[in-house]
Amino acid sequence: MEPDRLLHPLPTARRPLKRRSLHAEAVETLREMIIGGQLAPGARLVEAELCEMFTISRTPLREALRVLEVEGLVTFYPNRGAVVSIISAEEVLQQFEVIANLERIALELAIERMTKADLGRLNRMHDRMIHLYEAGQRRDCFQKDYDMHNRIVALSGNRVLQEMHAGLMARSRRVRYFALHSASRWNEAMAEHDAFMRAINDRDVARASILMRDHVLKTGFLVGEFVRDKGDASPEMLSRADRGPD
Structure with missing residues (x-):
């Protein structure tokens, strides 16, 4: 299924992250949002929106998304970016x-x-x-x-x-x-x-x-x-x- 057909809006409220480790905080927060259903299967993870929500730069966000990719929670598509994985x-x-x-x-x-x-x-x-x-x-x-x-x-x-x-x-x-x-x-x-x-x-x-x-x-x-x-x-x-x- 094409990821562009699976768009889901991100939650609108900002969720600023703690400063102890932006990368670790982003991983933890996104993981819980996916597991808890706030980010539905197939939802596109738009970097600009997530950076604004968490008030972080793209570097720690991209690092977090790669960790979640290894965990199977996020999938990257060429020229499309990251989406919440769909499991079979x-x-x-x-x-x-x-x-x-x-x-x-x-x-x-x-x-x-x-x-x-x-x-x-x-x-x-x-x-x-x-x-x-x-x-x-x-x-x-x-x-x-x-x-x-x-x-x-x-x-x-x-x-x-x-x-x-x-x-x-x-x-x-x-x-x-x-x-x-x-x-x-x-x-x-x-x-x-x-x-x-x-x-x-x-x-x-x-x-x-x-x-x-x-x-x-x-x-x-x-x-x-x-x-x-x-x-x-x-x-x-x-x-x-x-x-x-x-």
Whole structure:
């Protein structure tokens, strides 16, 4: 689809950036605008408009856009400039295949290396996630789930794995919200979390890692089907996913 046919107006309010690092601030702000749906898939990222919005020059903005290109959130077209990337169901499934197996390896390493204190903290995170789920606070529960997965990867102690995982999580985060729309998947996912947490506490490396892999693959399949059926993320889709089933 031609990017010129996918124009979306930028938000009009100025968002001046802090001075600690214009490049880093631009990356963070644009990333959140894309993930949160303020910049829709296919939206053209006009440099002059963004520079005025953030009150920065073109150099840090262009550096930020290149970082987001690596993360898969921005696509550059020759003679057209940058647009917010459009993701396909096939790409979603491929991303989750890799994430699932990275997290399987991470959990194997984490179980071997985590201390008693590390395990205690992980259990508390899990308990908090379940509490949020039971209270019907889906968005907060989703964030806690996201934090738990990242914590397990951190406990692997493998920096190369962490960097690969972080990049893929940034690319997939925009569509991971779609898992929120399925009540049945929520129930299933919480049961899966209980199962692999029991295996972690039992120090059952083989069982825990397989349960983790399958848990992530199931989420990826659901998100991929959502994208296939209803298209890539948009503010309306994100809002509907947050509310859950109609």
